[in-house]
Amino acid sequence: MKKTKIIIIVCSIILCLVAMIVALYIYLSNSFKLNGKEKVEINYGGEYKELGTKVNLFNKDLSNKVKIKNNINNKKTGTYKVTYTLKFLFFKISKVRIVIVVDKKEPIITLKGEEKISICPDVIYDDEGYEAYDEYDKNITNRVKRSIDENGFIVYEVKDLSGNKATKIREIIREDNIAPTISLKGYSTVYVKVNSSYTDMGYVVSDNCDDSPNVEIYNTVNTNIVGNYKVTYTATDKYENKSSVTRNVVVYEEGGEGVVYLTFDDGPSGSGSTEKILNILKQENVKATFFVTSNGPDYLIKREFDEGHTIALHTSTHDYGKVYSSVDAYFADLNAVRDRVQRITGQQVNIIRFPGGSNNTVSNRYNYGIMDILTKEVVNRGYNYFDWNLTSGDAGECTTSSCVYNTVVSRLSRQRANMILMHDIKMFTADALLDIIKYCKNNGYIFKVIDETTQPIRFK
Ligand code: ZN
Numbered sequence: 001m002k003k004t005k006i007i008i009i010v011c012s013i014i015l016c017l018v019a020m021i022v023a024l025y026i027y028l029s030n031s032f033k034l035n036g037k038e039k040v041e042i043n044y045g046g047e048y049k050e051l052g053t054k055v056n057l058f059n060k061d062l063s064n065k066v067k068i069k070n071n072i073n074n075k076k077t078g079t080y081k082v083t084y085t086l087k088f089l090f091f092k093i094s095k096v097r098i099v100i101v102v103d104k105k106e107p108i109i110t111l112k113g114e115e116k117i118s119i120c121p122d123v124i125y126d127d128e129g130y131e132a133y134d135e136y137d138k139n140i141t142n143r144v145k146r147s148i149d150e151n152g153f154i155v156y157e158v159k160d161l162s163g164n165k166a167t168k169i170r171e172i173i174r175e176d177n178i179a180p181t182i183s184l185k186g187y188s189t190v191y192v193k194v195n196s197s198y199t200d201m202g203y204v205v206s207d208n209c210d211d212s213p214n215v216e217i218y219n220t221v222n223t224n225i226v227g228n229y230k231v232t233y234t235a236t237d238k239y240e241n242k243s244s245v246t247r248n249v250v251v252y253e254e255g256g257e258g259v260v261y262l263t264f265d266d267g268p269s270g271s272g273s274t275e276k277i278l279n280i281l282k283q284e285n286v287k288a289t290f291f292v293t294s295n296g297p298d299y300l301i302k303r304e305f306d307e308g309h310t311i312a313l314h315t316s317t318h319d320y321g322k323v324y325s326s327v328d329a330y331f332a333d334l335n336a337v338r339d340r341v342q343r344i345t346g347q348q349v350n351i352i353r354f355p356g357g358s359n360n361t362v363s364n365r366y367n368y369g370i371m372d373i374l375t376k377e378v379v380n381r382g383y384n385y386f387d388w389n390l391t392s393g394d395a396g397e398c399t400t401s402s403c404v405y406n407t408v409v410s411r412l413s414r415q416r417a418n419m420i421l422m423h424d425i426k427m428f429t430a431d432a433l434l435d436i437i438k439y440c441k442n443n444g445y446i447f448k449v450i451d452e453t454t455q456p457i458r459f460k
Contacts, residue, residue, distance in 0.1 A: 029093055031057050032066075032086055038096075044103045044136050048072050053084050053095065062088065070099070077101050077136070077162065103162035107134035109144065111156070111170055120209035121174040121239065127154070130168070134160040179243035180207035180235035182215065187379050189248040191455060194226050198249060203233045210237035221249045228452040248382065252455040256417030260445045261454075262288035262433075263388065264424035265314050265353060268296030268304070276430040278303055284437045289450045290424065291353040293318055294337050298344050305345040310449040312351040312386070313337050323355055324363035324370050327377060334383075350383050351450055357387045359459040386450055387459045388421035394429045395421075401431035408432070409439050418445070419457040 036051035055062040070082040113128030186201030291314035316336035
């Protein structure tokens with residue numbers, strides 16, 4: 001009996017001890033807590049910040065007794081453990097925190113070539129290429145999937161190995177609103193003798209989307225009737241873009257024998273000479289051609305126009321150094337006088353005479369060879385230039401009216417059209433004019449003005 005009692009007592013004590021130990025373990029374990037979450041995600045390459053633990057045992061902080069171990073590699077995605085071990089008396093308690101290193105960064109797709117491309121409607125776009133790069137998976141270009149959306153745009157999609165997606169769109173706009181380019185072969189103004197045949201020099205056409213745009217030619221030329229005609233070439237591409245170019249065809253009268261063109265350069269002059277010339281022309285009922293400048297008063301140009309003379313363009317400044325310094329300078333000067341004439345008369349004039357004539361050499365001082373360019377360029381721009389074949393000498397050898405008169409009448413020829421160069425800024429020219437007109441009338445010459453049907457007289 002005694003032995004049994006002892007056994008019971010010993011057992012009770014052991015049980016009590018075990019219960020105390022278990023209770024202590026539970027208490028200890030419950031007092032040992034992780035700061036923060038048990039499962040933490042960090043980005044690839046990111047830093048894991050240790051949050052530590054809290055151990056509050058009988059109001060005593062034992063967290064400094066906790067040993068922390070981890071095997072985290074933030075350069076490699078995966079699941080890692082942080083182990084916290086607390087040794088107290090004969091207890092060893094462990095807690096674990098799970099750290100997951102993830103790749104959450106989206107890859108980047110880079111397009112070669114433009115992201116917005118405008119191409120001809122029926123052209124197949126040849127992809128200029130692309131690249132996909134992910135910070136974790138590196139080059140993943142081979143994972144890119146291409147598709148075409150409802151707009152016809154190219155959609156590039158890629159997913160990295162962790163499932164992060166990226167999308168890029170290349171906008172392919174299929175349109176053509178560019179008109180064909182059409183230009184003339186040969187000159188933009190051509191001269192054809194009446195009753196001869198007109199041969200069209202043709203055109204050159206090209207288009208961005210159409211290899212052979214349709215060209216319609218509208219030709220009104222009638223070589224049997226003297227006049228100014230147009231040939232219009234209209235190019236239309238297969239997307240209905242149009243452009244046109246026009247050629248002027250002048251059908252002129254053959255011959256001109258015994259014709260006199262009185263032409264006056266450099267005016268008008270406000271000092272009386274232009275006025276005197278206009279009075280004589282009016283009295284004799286003769287029409288002349290005035291190649292005007294920007295000098296002199298407007299009312300003289302108005303009077304020349306109103307009295308039926310031809311107003312043509314000479315130069316605005318007559319300053320050779322300016323006019324012939326460049327092609328642009330030449331046209332700026334010409335435009336200025338053209339605008340003046342248009343303002344005064346309402347007419348857009350295209351008959352011109354170069355200062356010094358088309359073969360002058362003075363221009364070479366300012367721009368060598370510019371006349372070769374200008375004589376072609378003025379024609380391309382729709383101007384018609386005239387030189388002369390009879391100089392009155394009033395800008396050179398003559399300083400008196402009798403010299404001008406003698407020079408003109410000695411040079412007149414019945415076998416040609418006589419294009420007489422005079423200057424209405426010279427009073428001695430005005431003084432010679434009446435006698436010149438009388439001589440011409442007495443010798444059967446006919447006076448004409450230059451117009452669009454006049455056969456040009458040119459040095460070259
Ligand atoms: Zn001149």
